[in-house]
Amino acid sequence: MGVQDAIAEISTFLGQRLTRSKSDLEIHGRSESHFPQSPPDAVAYPETTNEVARLVRICAAHGCPVIGWGTGTSLEGQAQAFDGGIVVDFVRMNRILEIRPEDMDVTLQPGVTREALNQELRATGLFFPVDPGANASLGGMASTRASGTTAVRYGTMRDNVLGLEVVTASGEVIRTGSRARKSSSGYDLTALFVGAEGTLGLITELTLRLQGQPEAISSAVCGFNSVGDAVAAVIETIQMGLPMARIELMDSASVAAVNAYAGMDLPEQPHLLLEFHGSETNVAEQAETFGMIAAEHDGTGFDWATRPEDRTALWTMRHNAYHAILAARPGARALVTDLCVPISRLAEAIEATQADLAQSGIEGPILGHVGDGNFHAILLFDETDHEAAAAASALSERMVLRALDLGGTATGEHGIGRGKLGYMAREHGGGWAMMGALKQALDPGNIMNPGKLVPPREPS
């Protein structure tokens, strides 16, 4: 069989770094998605681009699926080998190749995690802003077009990848983009691979934009009587052009969960969590302006802190919110929704979600990157209760359809994988077929992460 032949050939040059050990297959068969275990046939640990290219050439010859793996934190099954094949784990390709402070960019291998990068950058006065919460690999973040809490100011991976090295489906190595800040030179291949979830090729090197560490940072929390009031404050803040670095919503249920998990004592009401970046005067000016907006919407307890330890506590709490919400209901599983709508429709989208949650009796704390119009409801249900799981799925689907009706998208930052495949035709119409044509052109053998993102195709 093709997959076994491919594994045998790849073993000849990867040796021990191609493994079929039970534990390795198991670890790489699950993810943070709600999909069941589906172990690959083997896991490869390449150390160089050449090894990746050689591996892909062999897989192409044998029709063996190739699935990229960063840290396994994707939420829609992107890294799972549903059809078997070889998972390529980039953990050993984790070198930062060159930091260029004068150009504010960095070239690195895909296995570098965002925390490792920022640790390394600390001495340079620069940082990489995209922050999805999880300590994901940068190759994975690029492949998912990830974003997170700071996208409202610094953009998503779409905006922060300058160029890539990619191993194509035929095992060729190409480079996209350049280190120039802009270019009108041909099709934007970088943008094509960012968000492609490994279905068109494997990213083996990235050049990323960096940002200067702001002179001053302050963070703040502010409580509101209702999600509607909080969102109204957000909309006004964005429309005024305040350059917020972070502006995050947590509803009462999320606040209750983090209070319990992190020993905080926030009032159990909807909160905005904020961060301001700029010069000293600038940050003070921003905080003051926000304070005025919040007051107009009956915001309470607005207070801003500049001490690093207070900031760290705040954002650690926010990053742990997902785990806090799960911990509040032992034995529960979560279906994490990921809508993004035009900011003017955000209150409507959240309120409709809350009404739907109330009516269906499903527990679903809401939090999100509201400055972008992006929010998540963490739909909780008992692992063994199939009816509850189905009800959560149905609610998730209603949420997506409402977001699309409001001019939004089914996924602001988690991607498609297999989990959101069912919404692609609805969201993109003929564009989804076009994505299939692009996939067919660049991966005619359908070996790169098959079964994800594009319309299903018979194996060739």
Next chain:
Amino acid sequence: MGVQDAIAEISTFLGQRLTRSKSDLEIHGRSESHFPQSPPDAVAYPETTNEVARLVRICAAHGCPVIGWGTGTSLEGQAQAFDGGIVVDFVRMNRILEIRPEDMDVTLQPGVTREALNQELRATGLFFPVDPGANASLGGMASTRASGTTAVRYGTMRDNVLGLEVVTASGEVIRTGSRARKSSSGYDLTALFVGAEGTLGLITELTLRLQGQPEAISSAVCGFNSVGDAVAAVIETIQMGLPMARIELMDSASVAAVNAYAGMDLPEQPHLLLEFHGSETNVAEQAETFGMIAAEHDGTGFDWATRPEDRTALWTMRHNAYHAILAARPGARALVTDLCVPISRLAEAIEATQADLAQSGIEGPILGHVGDGNFHAILLFDETDHEAAAAASALSERMVLRALDLGGTATGEHGIGRGKLGYMAREHGGGWAMMGALKQALDPGNIMNPGKLVPPREPS
């Protein structure tokens, strides 16, 4: 013959709006490029997306080339019908369909020009920032991935197009993107069409991001003893993270030309032209910081103005610089180069260009969007002097190769068209073949703007 049959069929529903008048063919046969006249077989003036789709379906059936036309201001022959066919002029598709101040976005037809849009936006407190100088159409600007003086702050068309309606090469109408500020939903088709120069389809509608008009704007000029000093000041400004709205370089020759053309009296030395956007205090802070940086590099005459009429005079002068340079040498033609390099290599790239200009005896005033590392040398030669034209071409080629060696791109904002086709293999390697594969997949009949951007292909 196919083209004639296509014309006959299209006439049945476009009537007088499909024209073969000599003047129309002539106007649409030239552009601001250095290419000779090449009139199309006919010019179409559609008024609706459906008309465009119907036209393209007929052209697909007859193998007739289809070339989009905005205002004809592209510089690399993008809109010229080198192989004949039908030019689709979008001048009658110039309606602004919906401005949504609360979401800071707008949906419009491709024939709307950027000045018409900003005129219409004036009352809303919003503006569209991308400013390539020419009053280009927004469909054309998207297709060229245009940028200009404000990209250093607000990004290029890549960053400011949220979604598109596109007529594909088979005459199907698809939509890309959404009005959500971000999305991880599938391949980034919007980014694929932005910069595709009409080779994959025709843009029939755009949704663009808008910006809030800044509370305060001030502009400034500052002279320097050398281009090296000016560029050193730019590099330091960018590296400090000053959020410059514009930072433009004009060398001594450019300054001399605009002095003569616009009746200015700037000292004949290299200058930076600047604009600051923000709150009152913020703008003052930025200008002060820049003043300090300039002083360290022996900048002289630094002065900033907040009066709108002073600003307008300054930027009108800058926008007219190209015409001023041409006017300074009657009868001359220009080959406009468009390099973009990492900012740390900018001084090196400009100095090498100056040395090359001096050595080859070619006149070539330099100006550019130096905050992005992008600059133009306007290589002048007499229209009738073929040897001089060849020398200018050779110089341009040396400039491009140096830019690529420095990690840059052959074109920061003017695009490929036919003019830069010869550099694609060098700049993109295997990526250029990949672009050809994408083109083949989406336009198998090679009817959309053939002979541009991708590797040449035999007509199918």
